[in-house]
Amino acid sequence: MPDTHLTALLPDECPAALPAFVAYTVAVRDLAVVRDLLKAEGIPLRESPSGDLFVPAEAALGAAIVFRRAPVPAARSASPGSRSQS
Secondary structure, X not given: OOHHHHXXXXXXXXXXXXXXXOEEEXXXXXXXXXXXXXXXXXXXXXXXXXXXXXXXXXXXXXXXXXXXXXXXXXXXXXXXXXXXXX
């Protein structure tokens, strides 16, 4: 993706060169827990326009770490052959 699109996704991020590995995403259950943990450890944290949290590349060995809320899995129904035991 062009660097102009990168800044729209991750404000203030600017890769040293393109093409490059500039970020990766980690799915988490609770963004608030991640925010509190990283802040407590003094790790710089920003928020993207989409609401994801990210540690800037400068603080993460050259690639931004994006934290995104994991989708909630759909409830599974019992399979037709299974029986509940009472």
